[in-house]
Amino acid sequence: MSMLAISKSTIATQIVEELRRRIIKGEYRAGMKLQQEQIAQELGVSRSPVREALRQLEAEGLVILISQKGAEVAPISASEVAEMFEIRLQLEPHLLALAIPQMTAADLSEAARLIALMETSDVGNWGMLNWDLHRTLYSPAERPTILRMLERVHQNIDRYLRMEITRYDGRATAKAEHQTLVSLCRAGQVERAVSLLRMHILNATAHLPEMAKPDNGGTS
Numbered sequence: 001m002s003m004l005a006i007s008k009s010t011i012a013t014q015i016v017e018e019l020r021r022r023i024i025k026g027e028y029r030a031g032m033k034l035q036q037e038q039i040a041q042e043l044g045v046s047r048s049p050v051r052e053a054l055r056q057l058e059a060e061g062l063v064i065l066i067s068q069k070g071a072e073v074a075p076i077s078a079s080e081v082a083e084m085f086e087i088r089l090q091l092e093p094h095l096l097a098l099a100i101p102q103m104t105a106a107d108l109s110e111a112a113r114l115i116a117l118m119e120t121s122d123v124g125n126w127g128m129l130n131w132d133l134h135r136t137l138y139s140p141a142e143r144p145t146i147l148r149m150l151e152r153v154h155q156n157i158d159r160y161l162r163m164e165i166t167r168y169d170g171r172a173t174a175k176a177e178h179q180t181l182v183s184l185c186r187a188g189q190v191e192r193a194v195s196l197l198r199m200h201i202l203n204a205t206a207h208l209p210e211m212a213k214p215d216n217g218g219t220s
């Protein structure tokens with residue numbers, strides 16, 4: 001990553017983007033120490049914007065700042081993420097079954113629009129768009145309390161989903177499954193749509209054990 005020709009006001013933002021990319025791609029594994037001085041030297045910047053970038057990444061849940069000890073890549077709790085997916089499996093097929101008979105052309109059009117956006121969106125926005133798509137499909141069920149619960153679940157697994165999409169080229173698979181799901185909803189095929197949704201949710205957990213493994217050493 002070159003810092004040449006980058007204005008001072010955007011340096012921290014550029015560093016955030018680069019460090020986020022490295023974490024999500026797996027170049028920086030869970031538990032890996034991130035030393036400000038090394039990062040600053042590598043990127044050709046002062047330590048100040050690196051500190052600012054690490055604080056932003058901590059707010060995103062990607063980094064843990066440790067007093068007097070620097071920073072390290074935040075771990076992914078396999079058990080917590082697995083539990084979140086269990087909640088999805090219990091609630092989302094139920095909502096979809098209720099929603100399909102109530103879906104309108106506008107709902108289906110919005111779902112198609114979101115799928116198209118997800119194909120070209122930055123990975124940082126993918127999880128948010130994914131929730132927007134699922135919320136669009138479930139909203140006709142008119143279960144706002146359950147939707148609020150699921151929104152929190154999706155927020156909690158956002159980092160994992162971004163990693164899944166980035167590291168394992170999952171964007172194409174997700175797109176195909178989403179498009180088929182919308183087609184089944186449009187055709188009113190409730191059982192097939194619910195079955196596909198269950199498979200879709202389970203498929204997303206395929207690499208969870210691998211991604212939750214801590215780094216076995218090394219620094220930035």
